[in-house]
Amino acid sequence: MSALGHLSTPVTPEPVAARKGGRRRTAYLLLLPGGLWLILFFVVPLVSLVAASLYDPNGSIEAGFRMTWSFHNYVDAIADYAVPLGRSLWYSLLTTAFCLLLGFPLAYAIAFKAGRWKNLLLALVIAPFFTSFLIRTLSWKLLLGDNGFVVDALRTVHILGSDGRLLATTAAVVTGLTYNFLPFMVLPLYASLEKIDHRLIEAGSDLYASAFTTFRTVTFPLAMPGVVAGTLLTFIPAAGDYINAQLLGTPKQRMIGNDIQRLFAAGAYPTAAALSVTLMAAITVLVLFYVRRAGTEELV
Amino acid sequence: MTSVTSTTSATATAAPTTGDLVLSGVSKQFGAYHAVRDLDLTVPEGAFFALLGPSGCGKTTTLRMVAGLEEPTTGTVSLGEQDITRLRPYKRPVNTVFQNYALFPHLDIFENVAFGLRRRGVKDVKKQVGEMLDLVELGAFGKRKPNQLSGGQQQRVALARALINRPQVLLLDEPLGALDLKLRRQMQIELKRIQTEVGITFVHVTHDQEEAMTMADTIAVMNAGVIEQRGTPTELYDLPATTFVANFLGQSNLVRAAIVGKADGQLVVDVHGSKVTVPVPRCRVTEGEIWMGIRPEKVFLAPAGAEQNGGNALRGATVTDVSYVGVSTQYLARMPWGQELTVFEQNTGARDTLTVGDPVDLHWQPAHTFVLDAAQDALAGVEDIADDA
Ligand SMILES: Nc1ncnc2c1ncn2[C@@H]1O[C@H](COP(=O)(O)OP(=O)(O)O)[C@@H](O)[C@H]1O
Ligand SMILES: [Mg+2]
Numbered sequence: 152m153s154a155l156g157h158l159s160t161p162v163t164p165e166p167v168a169a170r171k172g173g174r175r176r177t178a179y180l181l182l183l184p185g186g187l188w189l190i191l192f193f194v195v196p197l198v199s200l201v202a203a204s205l206y207d208p209n210g211s212i213e214a215g216f217r218m219t220w221s222f223h224n225y226v227d228a229i230a231d232y233a234v235p236l237g238r239s240l241w242y243s244l245l246t247t248a249f250c251l252l253l254g255f256p257l258a259y260a261i262a263f264k265a266g267r268w269k270n271l272l273l274a275l276v277i278a279p280f281f282t283s284f285l286i287r288t289l290s291w292k293l294l295l296g297d298n299g300f301v302v303d304a305l306r307t308v309h310i311l312g313s314d315g316r317l318l319a320t321t322a323a324v325v326t327g328l329t330y331n332f333l334p335f336m337v338l339p340l341y342a343s344l345e346k347i348d349h350r351l352i353e354a355g356s357d358l359y360a361s362a363f364t365t366f367r368t369v370t371f372p373l374a375m376p377g378v379v380a381g382t383l384l385t386f387i388p389a390a391g392d393y394i395n396a397q398l399l400g401t402p403k404q405r406m407i408g409n410d411i412q413r414l415f416a417a418g419a420y421p422t423a424a425a426l427s428v429t430l431m432a433a434i435t436v437l438v439l440f441y442v443r444r445a446g447t448e449e450l451v
Numbered sequence: 452m453t454s455v456t457s458t459t460s461a462t463a464t465a466a467p468t469t470g471d472l473v474l475s476g477v478s479k480q481f482g483a484y485h486a487v488r489d490l491d492l493t494v495p496e497g498a499f500f501a502l503l504g505p506s507g508c509g510k511t512t513t514l515r516m517v518a519g520l521e522e523p524t525t526g527t528v529s530l531g532e533q534d535i536t537r538l539r540p541y542k543r544p545v546n547t548v549f550q551n552y553a554l555f556p557h558l559d560i561f562e563n564v565a566f567g568l569r570r571r572g573v574k575d576v577k578k579q580v581g582e583m584l585d586l587v588e589l590g591a592f593g594k595r596k597p598n599q600l601s602g603g604q605q606q607r608v609a610l611a612r613a614l615i616n617r618p619q620v621l622l623l624d625e626p627l628g629a630l631d632l633k634l635r636r637q638m639q640i641e642l643k644r645i646q647t648e649v650g651i652t653f654v655h656v657t658h659d660q661e662e663a664m665t666m667a668d669t670i671a672v673m674n675a676g677v678i679e680q681r682g683t684p685t686e687l688y689d690l691p692a693t694t695f696v697a698n699f700l701g702q703s704n705l706v707r708a709a710i711v712g713k714a715d716g717q718l719v720v721d722v723h724g725s726k727v728t729v730p731v732p733r734c735r736v737t738e739g740e741i742w743m744g745i746r747p748e749k750v751f752l753a754p755a756g757a758e759q760n761g762g763n764a765l766r767g768a769t770v771t772d773v774s775y776v777g778v779s780t781q782y783l784a785r786m787p788w789g790q791e792l793t794v795f796e797q798n799t800g801a802r803d804t805l806t807v808g809d810p811v812d813l814h815w816q817p818a819h820t821f822v823l824d825a826a827q828d829a830l831a832g833v834e835d836i837a838d839d840a
Binding site: 358364 | 518519520539541545551555556557566567571
């Protein structure tokens, strides 16, 4: 009797444990593809980028690079490229602001006022993606060109002087960036606005808030997750962009991406890598600070 | 009480009108669909007024026109002396407790309740909000977000958020609809208490006839966009004006009959060969084909052939169903013409219960009978009760 009891005790809990273990194993298995992907395409390149930023700066592609832990690469890179780095952040800040100013009314109109045109308008917002980024930016070059009709028209009405230009200016670069990243702002804003329960807006007006006050105190705060997502999706890629500065600007509008690209092409890997890491770190710090301030715990 | 009276002085946007809420000739069309038709309604100042009707009959639309969230296609809405038909919602001295509360999810409970005061530029809201939260027994919940509260608590926040503005009229759109039965009964008493305390006109929309009957001073019964009847709960129950009201408020037996004469202030009615009488004031129509109505609990079932003095009687019925429900027993009695009538008998213990197959007669007082227009549908309002249950 006691022997039997003794035998049976460890037997009962086993199936439960096995089931639990099985469930955990399934969870890990499901995580596997994503995890491998991240390791292969994010962790490995990141480590190799950081490693490259610490190579001997006197190396070359032909002679090879040696790992010398040259932290000085960072000091040099920041000293030499502080201006384009600052300019990049400034341009992408401007771009984000313009995208928000243009994108919010657009997203609002699509979410609340478009009625049966909603899907068509959303399709139109995405439509530019059917053409390559490069070709679209090249078209802006034609559009803003010295002999293009936009410059002609502006000169005729004397908004531009007779030798005034649009191309090769800060305005052209920021315009190009704004144009290219606008959909990244509009879509998350739309998703946020669309979710807002219309009765909340009615409740606002029932409680003595005019249309504008309701917007300020109800609609906008509720659209905050979209604002945060949209500004991040605009700011981060815009800060690293170099196509717009290259096609629509001059060396005076050079962004950090242009320098990194040039340095990589010239084989100056350690400096290029150090600049890349610096840009990444700067963006990460800014983003963390921003997300904290925006205080969107329900950020989806 | 004290908490709300103190807010009156702060009513910046509320126009200085007092008095009744009057809707005259109000209609609302959505495209070709008439949601509300030619509605005339007066809600006396300070009343607890219920707008009762089945789902989809236009109750919410009516409330929204009073709140200013919907503009009437025709007709006017006025509050005291002031015509508010075209006034923007935020300029009306009217607040709403929305059907699903519509609490602001990004604001905590304190800020939700303070919302209206802040919009009207009230500086020191802390005391008033605190007192209002105490009134609805949520004093300790100010820092929580709406999604951290139960349905009943959210309901009380919605009430506090509207009430703190001390509107002239408070609109409540099925405020208890999302609560379970027990909580609903509790909140009914609570709401009634608060209304008595603050003395504000409440317009309470509901599809629950019991809720309307227990809470309201006056009920307007609405069906398919029109008001069928308006009156106190007793008036509506005792003397329904239409078959819809007769069936929607409680239950009624409606029997096809014809008016055949008049004697001593009573109309003589022929019910499938038997003669019964009905006092003239209880008759909506005074000649021709009619529906004769009688409430099930007003009927007395007696063994066949028993004598009753002075009442109406229909003889030759058979008991076809008996359901014992504790305080009462519900019988179905098949009449000689095939119709089954419902009878409720109190289980006083004064006599034995009848059993299926017993031959019985139905007796009742003429003063409990009512007569309705035969053109109306005898089943109007019946399905609606089944839907709600
Ligand atoms: N904005 C609208 N557009 C079209 N039809 C509507 C609209 N609002 C309400 N209705 C219709 O009007 C009728 C009455 O609706 P409602 O007032 O909400 O009914 P209740 O509150 O009594 O259930 C319903 O048939 C509803 O479908
Ligand atoms: Mg409704």
